[in-house]
Amino acid sequence: MLSNRSRPVVEATLPVIGENIGEIARRFYGHMFGAHPELIDGIFNRGNQAEGTQQVALAGSVASFATALVKNPEQLPEQLLSRIAHKHASLGIRPDQYQVVHDNLFWAIVDVLGDAVTPEVAEAWDEVYWLMAYALIHQERGLYSARGVRAETVWRQWEVVEKVQETDDVMTFRVKRVDNRLVRTSLPGQYVTVKVQMPDGVHQPRQYSLTRADDGEHRQFSVKRVHGGGTPDGEVSNLLCQTTDVGDVLTLSLPFGDVVLDDSGRPIVFVSGGIGITPMAGMLSHLVAAGSRLPIRLLHADVDEPSMALRSQVLADVKALEDGAAYVWFENGADATMPFAGVFAGWIDFDAVELPEKALYYLCGPLPFMQAARSALIDRGVAPRDIQYELFGPDLWAADLLTETSPGADGRSASAAAAGVR
Numbered sequence: 001m002l003s004n005r006s007r008p009v010v011e012a013t014l015p016v017i018g019e020n021i022g023e024i025a026r027r028f029y030g031h032m033f034g035a036h037p038e039l040i041d042g043i044f045n046r047g048n049q050a051e052g053t054q055q056v057a058l059a060g061s062v063a064s065f066a067t068a069l070v071k072n073p074e075q076l077p078e079q080l081l082s083r084i085a086h087k088h089a090s091l092g093i094r095p096d097q098y099q100v101v102h103d104n105l106f107w108a109i110v111d112v113l114g115d116a117v118t119p120e121v122a123e124a125w126d127e128v129y130w131l132m133a134y135a136l137i138h139q140e141r142g143l144y145s146a147r148g149v150r151a152e153t154v155w156r157q158w159e160v161v162e163k164v165q166e167t168d169d170v171m172t173f174r175v176k177r178v179d180n181r182l183v184r185t186s187l188p189g190q191y192v193t194v195k196v197q198m199p200d201g202v203h204q205p206r207q208y209s210l211t212r213a214d215d216g217e218h219r220q221f222s223v224k225r226v227h228g229g230g231t232p233d234g235e236v237s238n239l240l241c242q243t244t245d246v247g248d249v250l251t252l253s254l255p256f257g258d259v260v261l262d263d264s265g266r267p268i269v270f271v272s273g274g275i276g277i278t279p280m281a282g283m284l285s286h287l288v289a290a291g292s293r294l295p296i297r298l299l300h301a302d303v304d305e306p307s308m309a310l311r312s313q314v315l316a317d318v319k320a321l322e323d324g325a326a327y328v329w330f331e332n333g334a335d336a337t338m339p340f341a342g343v344f345a346g347w348i349d350f351d352a353v354e355l356p357e358k359a360l361y362y363l364c365g366p367l368p369f370m371q372a373a374r375s376a377l378i379d380r381g382v383a384p385r386d387i388q389y390e391l392f393g394p395d396l397w398a399a400d401l402l403t404e405t406s407p408g409a410d411g412r413s414a415s416a417a418a419a420g421v422r
């Protein structure tokens with residue numbers, strides 16, 4: 001809980017910290033990597049640093065955590081931290097590294113705000129930082145111990161036994177364990193971090209969703225090559241798709257991720273765009289393995305049928321379910337050779353299909369796609385708590401969602417219309 005002494009100080013300085021947190025985050029990372037270049041080797045994602053997305057996610061998380069604390073100082077808003085804790089654990093972040101982040105973050109706060117950081121202000125924000133840090137350390141310790149590992153031992157070696165060209169741009173990798181150690185089970189929807197060495201010698205980690213239920217021997221994930229288009233091509237996705245081959249050994253973390261299938265027995269609707277099909281494929285595969293009898297719907301948007309990754313697998317899984325159906329929307333027109341339950345042109349239209357009552361919704365795809373889909377669902381009366389989303393990058397959305405007030409507000413309808421989802 002936030003102390004009575006710090007609360008008014010944090011409340012009074014939240015606007016100035018909030019206004020400057022983006023610049024603070026930028027200077028923080030620059031300063032930290034200057035002092036600790038080892039953190040960019042195998043821990044931080046330099047693509048996200050170059051794009052500035054990680055800086056925005058960090059800023060958003062600190063601002064939303066502090067806002068929640070000020071509103072309700074008695075209660076730690078721990079639920080805001082679950083996604084971060086899973087991401088940290090998938091990278092093997094250690095408790096002692098929180099001091100390094102602290103020191104560099106506070107250097108950046110003083111660098112940006114100067115004399116405005118009186119000892120009283122520094123003390124109050126120090127308290128916020130350590131509340132957040134200990135909450136994260138605690139959650140991460142729980143994640144490590146549930147898997148019987150330490151931060152240093154989340155990594156395992158896996159041999160590539162199959163590499164399948166799914167589409168022009170997507171490759172599916174099937175990897176097999178190389179030792180006799182127990183393969184830790186994954187929950188449906190989770191991802192692994194894949195760590196590879198780049199040609200300049202630096203190791204780079206990236207997350208990939210698992211696309212098949214566990215069999216105790218293998219893991220499967222699919223990678224879409226990122227084309228730069230004005231910026232550099234994505235380094236890890238291109239390396240994996242172009243260079244990694246059958247027989248190569250890859251370093252993967254254990255599975256983590258907090259967007260997982262709910263087992264409350266409610267119907268499920270998956271809504272995906274493009275490569276966002278991957279966690280849906282993983283969850284569908286688990287549902288088939290579990291012999292689910294629930295109504296399950298997959299609504300997927302893509303450019304056209306040949307661009308849709310994992311289409312054979314997901315269609316076979318949907319058909320294997322007692323009450324499953326897959327509907328697709330293709331930008332290039334309603335042409336498909338495979339037996340989907342419905343094929344439409346354009347963007348996803350929730351009015352075009354009958355959706356099961358009391359369903360839980362899982363979204364994955366580009367951020368504007370998910371924002372539009374979520375808005376359209378809320379406009380149709382779906383409760384926000386029944387919609388979960390997975391993002392393929394640092395979360396730039398969570399802080400915005402926290403400030404939302406009235407479901408069905410105009411802003412959301414407008415974004416739905418703008419992205420063409422009805």
Ligand SMILES: Cc1cc2nc3c(=O)[nH]c(=O)nc-3n(C[C@H](O)[C@H](O)[C@H](O)COP(=O)(O)OP(=O)(O)OC[C@H]3O[C@@H](n4cnc5c(N)ncnc54)[C@H](O)[C@@H]3O)c2cc1C
Pocket residue numbers: 045046047048050051191206207208209210221222223224225226227228231232233234235236237238257275278279390391392393394
């Ligand atoms: C939970 C989670 C699950 C995921 N699951 C999947 C999955 O199943 N399948 C999948 O394909 N992906 C998935 N991803 C995304 C994946 O982790 C990678 O982000 C993706 O493969 C791109 O990595 P990259 O190294 O190829 O691109 P990066 O090299 O990291 O580049 C990313 C972007 O940054 C830009 N950039 C790079 N350098 C600069 C620069 N100097 N200036 C400006 N811009 C720059 C690039 O042009 C590119 O647009 C997932 C991500 C998360 C977080």
Ligand code: HEM
Pocket residue numbers: 039043044045048049054057058061062083084087088091093094097098099101129132133136393394395396
């Ligand atoms: C209170 C302290 C911290 C906060 C508030 C914080 C916050 C965050 C947030 C918001 C993300 C993005 C999560 C997402 O949306 O996927 C993130 C990712 C990450 N954090 Fe932290 N973090 C903290 C401490 C640390 C520490 C101590 C380290 C280790 C040096 C660390 C390393 C990372 C890395 C490597 C990522 C992934 C970056 C990327 O993919 O670009 N963090 N953190």
